[in-house]
Amino acid sequence: MRHIYRCALRWSDMDAFGHVNNVVFLRYLEEARIEFFFRLAREASADAFTGGSVVARHEIDYLKPLVHRQEPVTIDVWVIKIGAASATVGYEVKDGETVYARASTVIVPYDLERARPRRLTAAERTFLEKYGDDAAGSPVPS
Amino acid sequence: MRHIYRCALRWSDMDAFGHVNNVVFLRYLEEARIEFFFRLAREASADAFTGGSVVARHEIDYLKPLVHRQEPVTIDVWVIKIGAASATVGYEVKDGETVYARASTVIVPYDLERARPRRLTAAERTFLEKYGDDAAGSPVPS
Amino acid sequence: MRHIYRCALRWSDMDAFGHVNNVVFLRYLEEARIEFFFRLAREASADAFTGGSVVARHEIDYLKPLVHRQEPVTIDVWVIKIGAASATVGYEVKDGETVYARASTVIVPYDLERARPRRLTAAERTFLEKYGDDAAGSPVPS
Amino acid sequence: MRHIYRCALRWSDMDAFGHVNNVVFLRYLEEARIEFFFRLAREASADAFTGGSVVARHEIDYLKPLVHRQEPVTIDVWVIKIGAASATVGYEVKDGETVYARASTVIVPYDLERARPRRLTAAERTFLEKYGDDAAGSPVPS
Numbered sequence: 001m002r003h004i005y006r007c008a009l010r011w012s013d014m015d016a017f018g019h020v021n022n023v024v025f026l027r028y029l030e031e032a033r034i035e036f037f038f039r040l041a042r043e044a045s046a047d048a049f050t051g052g053s054v055v056a057r058h059e060i061d062y063l064k065p066l067v068h069r070q071e072p073v074t075i076d077v078w079v080i081k082i083g084a085a086s087a088t089v090g091y092e093v094k095d096g097e098t099v100y101a102r103a104s105t106v107i108v109p110y111d112l113e114r115a116r117p118r119r120l121t122a123a124e125r126t127f128l129e130k131y132g133d134d135a136a137g138s139p140v141p142s
Numbered sequence: 143m144r145h146i147y148r149c150a151l152r153w154s155d156m157d158a159f160g161h162v163n164n165v166v167f168l169r170y171l172e173e174a175r176i177e178f179f180f181r182l183a184r185e186a187s188a189d190a191f192t193g194g195s196v197v198a199r200h201e202i203d204y205l206k207p208l209v210h211r212q213e214p215v216t217i218d219v220w221v222i223k224i225g226a227a228s229a230t231v232g233y234e235v236k237d238g239e240t241v242y243a244r245a246s247t248v249i250v251p252y253d254l255e256r257a258r259p260r261r262l263t264a265a266e267r268t269f270l271e272k273y274g275d276d277a278a279g280s281p282v283p284s
Numbered sequence: 285m286r287h288i289y290r291c292a293l294r295w296s297d298m299d300a301f302g303h304v305n306n307v308v309f310l311r312y313l314e315e316a317r318i319e320f321f322f323r324l325a326r327e328a329s330a331d332a333f334t335g336g337s338v339v340a341r342h343e344i345d346y347l348k349p350l351v352h353r354q355e356p357v358t359i360d361v362w363v364i365k366i367g368a369a370s371a372t373v374g375y376e377v378k379d380g381e382t383v384y385a386r387a388s389t390v391i392v393p394y395d396l397e398r399a400r401p402r403r404l405t406a407a408e409r410t411f412l413e414k415y416g417d418d419a420a421g422s423p424v425p426s
Numbered sequence: 427m428r429h430i431y432r433c434a435l436r437w438s439d440m441d442a443f444g445h446v447n448n449v450v451f452l453r454y455l456e457e458a459r460i461e462f463f464f465r466l467a468r469e470a471s472a473d474a475f476t477g478g479s480v481v482a483r484h485e486i487d488y489l490k491p492l493v494h495r496q497e498p499v500t501i502d503v504w505v506i507k508i509g510a511a512s513a514t515v516g517y518e519v520k521d522g523e524t525v526y527a528r529a530s531t532v533i534v535p536y537d538l539e540r541a542r543p544r545r546l547t548a549a550e551r552t553f554l555e556k557y558g559d560d561a562a563g564s565p566v567p568s
Contacts, residue, residue, distance in 0.1 A: 008292040010311065010314075010315055011314065011315060011318045011442070012311060012314060012315075012441060012447060012449070014441065014442040015437075015438060015440065015441075015442070016437070016440040016441070016442065016444045016494075018442045021438060022168075022172075022197040022200070023165060023168040023169050023172060023438070026164075026165040026168055027165050027294065027296060030164075030165060030294075030295065030296060031294055031295060031296075034295045035354075039354070052159065054204070054207075055164040055204055056203065057201075057202065057203045057204065058164070058201070058202050059199075059200070059201050060199065060200050061198065061199045062196070062197055062198055062199065065196075068442075070319075070323070150434040152453065152456075152457055153299075153300070153456065153457060153460045154299060154305060154307070154453060154456060154457075156299065156300040157295075157296060157298065157299075157300070158295070158298040158299070158300065158302045158352075160300045163296060165296070169436065169438060172436075172437065172438060173436055173437060173438075176437045177496075181496070210300075212461075212465070301478065306452075306456075306481040306484070307449060307452040307453050307456060310448075310449040310452055311449050314448075314449060336443065338488070338491075339448040339488055340487065340488055341485075341486065341487045341488065342448070342484065342485070342486050343483075343484070343485050344483065344484050345482065345483045346480070346481055346482055346483065349480075
C-alpha cells in the first residue's frame, strides 16, 4: 500500500532557469515524509517515532522537469526496507502517469534522551509493514 | 585534484530541531557545483557548459549533525566519472577532519537550442580530467 | 471585495525557535500576490501585468506566532491604493478570527521591452478597483 | 556607528526572473541582525538578549535589482530608535555607493520563562546606544 501525499508547489520553488529547482524536490519529499512519520504513524500508534528520527541517506533520480502550477503534485510514499534500527522509504513525485522524480531515504529512529539512534519498536514495524510497495510485495523485515 | 569551496552558513539553514536541515546540504552542494561548472570551467575554457546543465541524480550520506556558526564549512569537489554525455562529481562537506556529509551528483550537459542533452566537448573533458580524486587517481574517461 | 487565498504551510517554514519564521510570511504573501496578479488579473483581462511587475516596498506587522500544521492559513488580499504607475495591496494572514500578520506591498508594473516601470492600463485599473477593501470602500483612483 | 556585515549570496537566491528575490533580502537582513544581536551584543554584555527576541515589524524599500555574484554584499546595520521594550534597527543593503534596499525592523526582547515581551536591560540599552546612525546622531532613548 502506498501513501498518497498531495504537495502544493510555490512559485518560489522555481530557480533562475524557470524550473522547480532540484533541491526543492527534497523539500517536497520532506513534507511527504513528515506526514507519514509524524501524523500517519502516530495515528496508528501514539508513541511511534516520538523521539524524532534522523535522515541518514537520500538517493534521487530526476526524470522530467517540473514547472510551477496551481495544481499540487502527488507524492507516493512506500516502505522499501525495514532494518533493525532503520527504515528505507521510496517516493515518486508524479502527476497522473508522469513521473518527475524517484527517490529513497534511509531514516534512523532516534532516542532523544540518550542522544543516539535506537531500534525500531514492534509498533513501528507493524505500521511500516502496511506500506510495502504493492508491486514488490511487503517490505521484508530483517 | 580537489576543488575546495568555502560555504557560508545562514542561521535560517537550521530547522525546528536546531540542526542544519538535511535538504540545505544539497543547497551547499549546489553552490559548490555552480562555482565549479560556471566559474572554474569557464576560466579553463570560455564556452564550457554554456548551454547549461541538468542534475540527473544525487546521492548523499549524512554523517554528523551540523549547527549554524559564523565560520564557513569546506566543500571538497572532485570528479568521480566522465561519461560520453554526463559527469559525476563527488563532494565532502567538512571542517578540518570532521566530515558532515558525503555526496555525489550526476550532471548532464544540455543543448539549450535543441532542448536536449548533449555530449561533453573535448575542452570540457580536459577540464574535468584535472579534478580526479587524488586517492582514486584521475577519473577514467569512458 | 477581498480575494481569499489558502496557503499550505511546510514544516520547513519553521526556524530553530519552532515558529514559522518571519521571513517566510513574505513568501506566503508572494504566493497570494502571484495568484492575484498572474491568474486573477489575467482571467479578467488577458494581457494584464504581462510584462511582469516589481515589488517596490513591503510593510509587515507580526501579531501572533504561527506554528506548522496541516491546515492551510487564509490570506486576504485587497487593493489599498491605485496610483498612476503603482498599486498598493493589503493582506491579512489569518485563521478564522485569528490574525497572524498584516502587511502591504507596493507593486510597480514593468515594461519588459523598455526595461522600465510603466503606467497601469485601463484594464488593470478596472481589475484592481474591484478589490477595494469593503470596510474602507473602493480604492480611490488617483 | 554602523555595524558592517558582509553577506554571501547564493545562486538559489535568484528567482525565475533572474534577480535576487525580494523575500531573500529579508533573509540577508536576518543574518545581519543575528550577528548584531547574538554575537556583537553578547560580546558587549554576556547576557544581552539571551531570552531571544521577536520581530514585530519590517519595512523595506527596494531601490535596485541585484543579481547573484561571487562577491558578498555589504549590509550596514544601525539603531534608529530605542524604546522601553523594543528597538528599531535600520539597514542598507549595498555595494560601495550602490544601495539595493533600505529597511528597518522593530525588535522586541522576549522573556522566555514567562513567555512574554520584556523591557530592555540597562546593558542592552548601552550596547544599542553605540550604534546610532552617524548622520542622524545617537538614537534617542525614550
